[in-house]
Amino acid sequence: MDKKERVEQFLKRGIAEIYPSKELFKKVLLSNKKLSIYIGVDATGPEIHIGHAVGLWKLRELQEMGHQIILLIGDFTGMIGDPSGRDTTRKPLTKEQTRENAKKYKEQVSKILAFKNTKNPAKIVYNSKWLSKVSLSELLKLASNFTFQQFIERDMFQKRIKEGKPIFLHELLYPLMQAYDGFSLKVDAELGGTDQTFNMLIGRELINKLLKKEKFVITVPLLTGLDGRKMSKSYFNTIPIRDLPNDMFAKVMSVKDSLIPEYFELATNVEENLISEVKADISNGKNQFEWKKRLAFEVVKRYHGEKSAKKAEIWFVNTIQNKQFPSDAKRVYISKKSLNIIDLLTSIGAVSTKSEAKRIVTQGGVDINGNQVKDKNEIIKIGKDIKVKVGKHKFYIISVKK
Amino acid sequence: MDKKERVEQFLKRGIAEIYPSKELFKKVLLSNKKLSIYIGVDATGPEIHIGHAVGLWKLRELQEMGHQIILLIGDFTGMIGDPSGRDTTRKPLTKEQTRENAKKYKEQVSKILAFKNTKNPAKIVYNSKWLSKVSLSELLKLASNFTFQQFIERDMFQKRIKEGKPIFLHELLYPLMQAYDGFSLKVDAELGGTDQTFNMLIGRELINKLLKKEKFVITVPLLTGLDGRKMSKSYFNTIPIRDLPNDMFAKVMSVKDSLIPEYFELATNVEENLISEVKADISNGKNQFEWKKRLAFEVVKRYHGEKSAKKAEIWFVNTIQNKQFPSDAKRVYISKKSLNIIDLLTSIGAVSTKSEAKRIVTQGGVDINGNQVKDKNEIIKIGKDIKVKVGKHKFYIISVKK
Numbered sequence: 001m002d003k004k005e006r007v008e009q010f011l012k013r014g015i016a017e018i019y020p021s022k023e024l025f026k027k028v029l030l031s032n033k034k035l036s037i038y039i040g041v042d043a044t045g046p047e048i049h050i051g052h053a054v055g056l057w058k059l060r061e062l063q064e065m066g067h068q069i070i071l072l073i074g075d076f077t078g079m080i081g082d083p084s085g086r087d088t089t090r091k092p093l094t095k096e097q098t099r100e101n102a103k104k105y106k107e108q109v110s111k112i113l114a115f116k117n118t119k120n121p122a123k124i125v126y127n128s129k130w131l132s133k134v135s136l137s138e139l140l141k142l143a144s145n146f147t148f149q150q151f152i153e154r155d156m157f158q159k160r161i162k163e164g165k166p167i168f169l170h171e172l173l174y175p176l177m178q179a180y181d182g183f184s185l186k187v188d189a190e191l192g193g194t195d196q197t198f199n200m201l202i203g204r205e206l207i208n209k210l211l212k213k214e215k216f217v218i219t220v221p222l223l224t225g226l227d228g229r230k231m232s233k234s235y236f237n238t239i240p241i242r243d244l245p246n247d248m249f250a251k252v253m254s255v256k257d258s259l260i261p262e263y264f265e266l267a268t269n270v271e272e273n274l275i276s277e278v279k280a281d282i283s284n285g286k287n288q289f290e291w292k293k294r295l296a297f298e299v300v301k302r303y304h305g306e307k308s309a310k311k312a313e314i315w316f317v318n319t320i321q322n323k324q325f326p327s328d329a330k331r332v333y334i335s336k337k338s339l340n341i342i343d344l345l346t347s348i349g350a351v352s353t354k355s356e357a358k359r360i361v362t363q364g365g366v367d368i369n370g371n372q373v374k375d376k377n378e379i380i381k382i383g384k385d386i387k388v389k390v391g392k393h394k395f396y397i398i399s400v401k402k
Numbered sequence: 403m404d405k406k407e408r409v410e411q412f413l414k415r416g417i418a419e420i421y422p423s424k425e426l427f428k429k430v431l432l433s434n435k436k437l438s439i440y441i442g443v444d445a446t447g448p449e450i451h452i453g454h455a456v457g458l459w460k461l462r463e464l465q466e467m468g469h470q471i472i473l474l475i476g477d478f479t480g481m482i483g484d485p486s487g488r489d490t491t492r493k494p495l496t497k498e499q500t501r502e503n504a505k506k507y508k509e510q511v512s513k514i515l516a517f518k519n520t521k522n523p524a525k526i527v528y529n530s531k532w533l534s535k536v537s538l539s540e541l542l543k544l545a546s547n548f549t550f551q552q553f554i555e556r557d558m559f560q561k562r563i564k565e566g567k568p569i570f571l572h573e574l575l576y577p578l579m580q581a582y583d584g585f586s587l588k589v590d591a592e593l594g595g596t597d598q599t600f601n602m603l604i605g606r607e608l609i610n611k612l613l614k615k616e617k618f619v620i621t622v623p624l625l626t627g628l629d630g631r632k633m634s635k636s637y638f639n640t641i642p643i644r645d646l647p648n649d650m651f652a653k654v655m656s657v658k659d660s661l662i663p664e665y666f667e668l669a670t671n672v673e674e675n676l677i678s679e680v681k682a683d684i685s686n687g688k689n690q691f692e693w694k695k696r697l698a699f700e701v702v703k704r705y706h707g708e709k710s711a712k713k714a715e716i717w718f719v720n721t722i723q724n725k726q727f728p729s730d731a732k733r734v735y736i737s738k739k740s741l742n743i744i745d746l747l748t749s750i751g752a753v754s755t756k757s758e759a760k761r762i763v764t765q766g767g768v769d770i771n772g773n774q775v776k777d778k779n780e781i782i783k784i785g786k787d788i789k790v791k792v793g794k795h796k797f798y799i800i801s802v803k804k
Contacts, residue, residue: 076539131538132537132538132539133537134537134538135534135535135536135537135538136533136534136536136537136538136541136579137478137534139538139541140572140575141572143570143571143572143574143575144570144571144572146570146571147568147569147570147571148550148554148569148570148571148574149563149568149569151571152550161551166549166551167549167550167551168545168546168548168549168550169545169546169548169549169550169553169574169575169578170542170543170545170546172545172550172571172574173542173545173571176571177538
């Protein structure tokens with residue numbers, strides 16, 4: 001693929017909007033200029049899901065074109081908490097929590113961006129480096145570049161205002177911190193989800209004013225959650241990118257049919273003409289299951305490679321689709337000959353808390369030797385080996401320790 | 403006057419409101435507690451007028467009761483500019499300007515508060531001492547105590563919002579700085595004009611929250627300008643407290659009749675029963691001119707003493723009331739035998755700019771040898787001495803230098 005093709009592909013897929021314009025950014029991408037482009041993350045949660053990854057994959061394309069990618073860990077801003085997309089106020093993190101999250105974050109991003117063994121490795125920076133040194137007078141000077149009327153235009157602020165919910169002053173100032181990040185880094189472009197548009201444009205305005213230079217703002221679409229709602233950890237409708245292949249495969253298989261084309265477009269790198277085929281079929285209600293398996297295969301392939309993706313598919317077909325108990329189920333030895341179902345589930349590590357165990361049993365998610373266990377007080381006897389299935393894809397063979 | 407009488411007098415006159423209540427403040431004043439009470443001024447302009455002085459005189463009463471008065475010079479906040487009572491944004495001052503203003507400010511306040519030769523001298527503090535050390539994270543922590551909805555309740559913000567005028571973010575943060583002042587000083591009370599009520603109550607809330615103690619907020623009424631509008635330097639309807647006696651006397655004489663009782667109440671220290679007499683007469687349209695002379699006498703006496711007040715009254719009666727040209731008019735020698743009226747006024751120092759000269763001539767404010775000069779292009783010949791009257795009370799005898 002030559003440079004022109006790469007640039008065109010970059011602009012065509014997975015981009016919501018580019019400010020001031022796609023045309024201008026295209027011109028710069030086609031020139032020989034090496035750009036410095038950043039994405040900011042708040043380090044409020046350590047888990048990257050395939051929705052977050054949409055923007056990271058776009059950055060990988062830019063990295064492959066030779067540009068300098070900067071991953072900004074908002075350890076300072078994480079202590080405030082961006083109110084983006086929230087209608088309640090976030091609890092600030094401690095310094096220690098942000099550091100810990102940042103470390104885990106980098107590990108995961110390494111699956112997508114190259115931090116070494118390349119001529120232009122991605123860089124990681126922490127915004128506490130400059131924001132912890134900003135004084136009140138500097139802040140006030142910065143603040144004087146903007147009006148409060150401008151700031152409350154943000155959609156989530158408008159939402160809170162209409163609902164009579166408080167917007168705390170430190171939250172109102174959040175976009176100013178983010179703008180200062182871009183100013184300190186003297187970047188040429190910033191990339192983020194469409195929910196970050198406002199903040200990124202405030203940053204663009206500040207760089208325009210103070211540095212008299214352009215800062216491109218590239219927004220990427222927000223991937224819809226598996227169930228059709230906004231993708232959010234609290235809805236259990238995300239797929240973390242560090243999920244194991246089988247889990248990832250099974251989760252993709254639970255996506256709503258209508259979302260299949262969107263997922264192909266944003267969560268895989270299959271070619272454009274395949275996506276057209278998918279769109280045509282899905283809108284005619286054809287081959288949903290087959291396309292979904294292809295989708296799951298492509299998503300797993302992206303994070304774990306083709307071999308793992310194939311194995312996950314076989315596992316899925318045998319175990320979930322054809323309901324076979326897998327031959328490689330985990331073998332666990334326990335010391336008691338009989339015990340309560342809840343204690344059983346926790347002692348084999350199938351769940352992490354007793355309340356999770358109760359929830360799964362109540363929802364009918366536990367089978368023992370092919371029979372659903374419905375009573376959370378049921379006592380399980382383990383004479384010979386028993387086969388336990390928990391949720392859709394956790395399998396155990398349990399024996400009494402001799 | 404015993405303590406109880408003093409306290410009652412303090413609460414009766416020149417007080418708009420006390421938060422949380424007059425009753426509670428009275429109780430504390432009657433106890434033996436020595437309070438620390440502050441007033442903040444922005445040091446944006448060096449001139450104190452009799453309107454500003456209303457609060458300072460109330461503080462003097464408190465000082466005489468033995469309390470610690472703190473005069474806070476807002477050298478830091480002056481660099482932002484409080485948007486109070488303004489519907490446009492103030493230009494920030496430089497550090498140097500605030501220092502210079504503060505120095506002049508202290509000189510003037512010394513006419514009212516005792517800075518030495520007393521057991522409880524008033525103290526001067528500068529808020530740059532602590533505000534210049536506030537970091538961004540401290541500010542954000544402070545800010546998290548308040549919501550933006552609370553802050554935009556301020557009447558002048560509401561006014562700007564309705565008129566579609568911008569409120570810059572640094573202005574929105576202003577009350578927070580002021581609140582921090584009170585917190586740093588750990589004061590028991592703050593005094594200010596009613597236009598400061600909002601800011602002072604935010605400060606009270608912060609002290610309540612962070613120090614778990616009460617901060618009384620004492621508001622004093624705003625003295626109306628001489629012409630019945632809001633008192634403001636830009637309306638030329640104020641009386642600076644460093645005006646010379648004659649000027650001060652003449653200016654008081656220009657006050658609107660209906661304001662005479664208010665001025666007696668807030669700008670003099672005559673007794674209550676005299677004020678009742680004044681009110682009765684003015685509401686019946688009686689003795690306005692005589693009361694106004696008494697008022698002018700009392701105001702001048704307050705700042706310059708009784709002797710000067712008497713002299714000023716005699717000057718006023720002879721020169722203004724009976725239109726005599728004063729025998730002690732300023733004698734000025736000039737080198738030209740004839741010149742344009744505008745150049746004449748500027749060269750004798752009667753005005754500070756040509757545009758001021760033009761305005762006064764156009765308004766009919768200039769007499770030469772008893773004849774009004776109306777044409778701003780008129781050429782004045784100075785054969786023998788001429789008598790020049792500018793405005794109501796500037797008199798010059800001009801001779802040609804030999």
